Amino acid sequence: MIRLQGIEKSFGRHPMLKGIDLEIGTGEVVVILGPSGSGKTTLLRCLNFLEKPNAGRIRVGDYEVDCRTAGKKEIQQLRLRTAMVFQQYNLFRHKTALENVMEGLLVVRKLPKREAREQSVQLLEKVGLGGKLDAYPSQLSGGQQQRVGIARALALNPEVILFDEPTSALDPELVGEVLSVIRKIAKEGITMIVVTHEMGFAQDVANHVVFMDEGKVVEEGHPNRLFSSPKEERTRQFLKRITPDGVYSI
Amino acid sequence: MKLDPSFIWKAFVELLSVVPTTLLITVVSVACGLLIGTAIALIRTFRVPVLHPVAAAYVTFFRGTPMITHLLLIYFGMPLIVDGVSAFFGWPFRSSAIPMIAFALLSFSITAGAYASEVVRSGLIAVSKGQLEAAYSIGMTTPQALRRIVFPQAFAASLPNITQLFIGMLHGSTLAFAVSVVEINAKAQIVAATNWKFFDAYLAAALIFWGLTVLIERAAGLLERRIQLYNRGGVA
Numbered sequence: 001m002i003r004l005q006g007i008e009k010s011f012g013r014h015p016m017l018k019g020i021d022l023e024i025g026t027g028e029v030v031v032i033l034g035p036s037g038s039g040k041t042t043l044l045r046c047l048n049f050l051e052k053p054n055a056g057r058i059r060v061g062d063y064e065v066d067c068r069t070a071g072k073k074e075i076q077q078l079r080l081r082t083a084m085v086f087q088q089y090n091l092f093r094h095k096t097a098l099e100n101v102m103e104g105l106l107v108v109r110k111l112p113k114r115e116a117r118e119q120s121v122q123l124l125e126k127v128g129l130g131g132k133l134d135a136y137p138s139q140l141s142g143g144q145q146q147r148v149g150i151a152r153a154l155a156l157n158p159e160v161i162l163f164d165e166p167t168s169a170l171d172p173e174l175v176g177e178v179l180s181v182i183r184k185i186a187k188e189g190i191t192m193i194v195v196t197h198e199m200g201f202a203q204d205v206a207n208h209v210v211f212m213d214e215g216k217v218v219e220e221g222h223p224n225r226l227f228s229s230p231k232e233e234r235t236r237q238f239l240k241r242i243t244p245d246g247v248y249s250i
Numbered sequence: 251m252k253l254d255p256s257f258i259w260k261a262f263v264e265l266l267s268v269v270p271t272t273l274l275i276t277v278v279s280v281a282c283g284l285l286i287g288t289a290i291a292l293i294r295t296f297r298v299p300v301l302h303p304v305a306a307a308y309v310t311f312f313r314g315t316p317m318i319t320h321l322l323l324i325y326f327g328m329p330l331i332v333d334g335v336s337a338f339f340g341w342p343f344r345s346s347a348i349p350m351i352a353f354a355l356l357s358f359s360i361t362a363g364a365y366a367s368e369v370v371r372s373g374l375i376a377v378s379k380g381q382l383e384a385a386y387s388i389g390m391t392t393p394q395a396l397r398r399i400v401f402p403q404a405f406a407a408s409l410p411n412i413t414q415l416f417i418g419m420l421h422g423s424t425l426a427f428a429v430s431v432v433e434i435n436a437k438a439q440i441v442a443a444t445n446w447k448f449f450d451a452y453l454a455a456a457l458i459f460w461g462l463t464v465l466i467e468r469a470a471g472l473l474e475r476r477i478q479l480y481n482r483g484g485v486a
Contacts, residue, residue: 050383076389084387090380094402094480106389106399136480156388 001026001189002047003162004030007056007067008048009039016042017053018215024160024208030201031223035238044162044213047193048082049075061159083153085243089145091137097148098133106154109138122195123151125179143174147181154185161185168224175194199242203227211235236244253448261441261454265434269458271351272433275423278355280416283362290367292396295374305367312364317357318425323431324357336469354426362419373408374400406477413470417463434458 007020012095017039024030034041045051046067047058053067060081083245091100091126098120105116124130127147133242135146146166153161165174179201186192196202203223210220211232219232230236292298293305312320323463329345336343377400405412427436434455442451 048387050386072391075389078388079386082387084384086384086387088380090378090384092381092399094385094399094406096279103398104390107394108389138481152384152388 001059001061002058002193003059003064004043004047005057005059007046007051008041008054008059009042009051010054016215017046020056020212020215020217022210022217022220024191024193026159026191028208029186030122030193030208030210031206031236032193032195032210032212033202033242034218036189037214038212039215040212041164042162044084044193045193047160047162048079048084051129062080081159082162083156084162085146085149085153085157085166087168089142089149089169091145091148091152093137096136097129097133097140097151100137100148101151101155104152109156112204113193113231120151120155123154126184127151128177141174142170143177146170148176150178151179154190160191160193163192163195163196165195165197167198167215185244197242211238213238228247253453254447257445257447258450258454261438261447261451262457264449265437265458268433268437270424272420272430272462275354275358275426275431275433276416276420277471278451279358279362279419279423280366282355282359282417283366283419284370284412286359287366287368287370290363291370291374292302293366309364309367312361313368316361317361317419317422320361321354321357321425321428323355324360327357328353335350336376343424350427350429352437353429354431356425358419358422359398361422364416365415366412369408369411373404374405376401390430393447402470407473407479409470409477415468416466416470420462420466421459435484 002022002024004020004022007017008015009017010024020043021037025068032043034040040053040055043106046053046056049070052070055122056067058065058067058078060078062127063081070078090098091101095103098117098189101123102113102115102116104122105111106113109116111119120170121130121133127150129144129147129151132140134146135144140148149166150166163182165179168179175198179198180243182194182201182203183191194201194206208220209223211218211226211230213234219226219230219235226235226241230239276476286309290305290309294309298305328348332343332345332348335341336345379404381394381399385399390398423433426433427439432440435452438451438455439448442448
C-alpha cells in the first residue's frame, strides 16, 4: 500500500504541488492524468525523492517517512522500495542491456554474479529482448531501450514501479511494443503509478485514475466512472480536449 | 651555418639518458594533478560548503599564474616553511636536504591539479543528469553512483582533454631547469655547451619531444577506441 499525505513541493517561489493526498492499494495500476505543468511528474519524482518534497508524509509498504526530516538513510529506504522508468530511458550508457539490469542486483542487492545474471536474463526475455543481452543502449531503438528500462526496474522487485511518461519520447510505431510490455506486467499484479498521455492505455489497463491540475488532485476514481461521468468541470474540460472525437488523432 | 648530423645523433643519444627524468616529472604531475583535480571538481560540482570557495580560489589562482611562477614560489617558499616547522619542533631536518626534483614534482602537480579540475568538471558535465537519477532510482548511494556510473562515462568524455593535459605537462616539464633539474631541454644545453652547436642539440631535443608526444597520442587513441566502445551504435 502506498499513502501520500499533504505532499507539498515548490521550485523557488513557484508552488508545484499544493498538498497531495493519495492512497493506492497493492496491485493497483494508477494512471495520473493532467495538463502539462499540473505537477504529475513532480509528484512521481517526489515519491523516490528525486525531488525532495517540502512537506508531507510518504508511506510505501511498511515504510513511512516524514519528508521534512528525511535524511540519507530514509531516502535510501524509500528508493529500495520503489523503481522508476524514465521518459528518456536513462539506461546506463556504458553498460550493456544485461549489465543495466544486473547493476542494481549486484551493487544494491549484493547478489552473487551468477544469480544476478540468471535473473536479469529472465527479465530481459520477459520484455522480449533475450537476443539483445550484449547490446549497448546506443545500439538499441527507443522502444528496446525503454523495455530494458522496465526490466531494470522489475529486477529490484520493488513495491511500486513509477512510470514517468514512458512512451512520450518514442516514435509512434514503437509505442505499442512498450505499452504491451507494461500491460503484461500490470496483469501480474505489480503496483504501478503511470504518468501518461495514452488515454487508451489508461482506459484499458488502469483501475485507478487520478486527475491533477495546478498542483492538486482534482478528481480520482475508477476509469469507467471517471471517463464517463466526471464530477468536476475541470476534469470534463480536460477529457474533452484530450479526446476530441473526430477532430484529430495522432 | 651547417648542420652536423653526427653531432645531432650524439646529442640525441645523450639526451635519451634523461628521458626518464622528463617522464617522471610528467607522469607524477599528471597523476597527482588528476587526483587533486577530481577532488576539486567534485567539491565544485556538489558545492560542498566551506571547501567550495577554497577550491574555486585554488583554480583561479593557479590557472591565472604561469607554471614557472608556481615553481619559483614553491622553490623559494617551501624552504621557509619547512625550516620554520623543523625549527619549531626541534627536528634536525633542513630544507637543503630536499632533492631539487621534489620542488618540480610538487609545483607541477599543483599546476596540473588546477587544469585537471576543469578537465574533470567538463567530463562530469558531459554525463547527463538522468544517469545519476537512474542510479539513485535503483537505490544506489552517491559514492556507488559516482564510482560505477558517473566516473567511467566522465573519464571517457574527458579523455581527449586528459591527453591534452598530458602533452602540455610533458612540454611544461622543461621549466624544471629553473631549479637545476636536468631534463631533456637542459641536457641539450649542457651537451651543446662543449662545442656551441646549440641548434643541433635543440633539434635533437625537439625530435625526442615530438616522438614522445606521438607515442602519447597513439596510446590515447587506442585507449579512446577501447573505452568509447559503447558509443559505437547508430541510433541514439
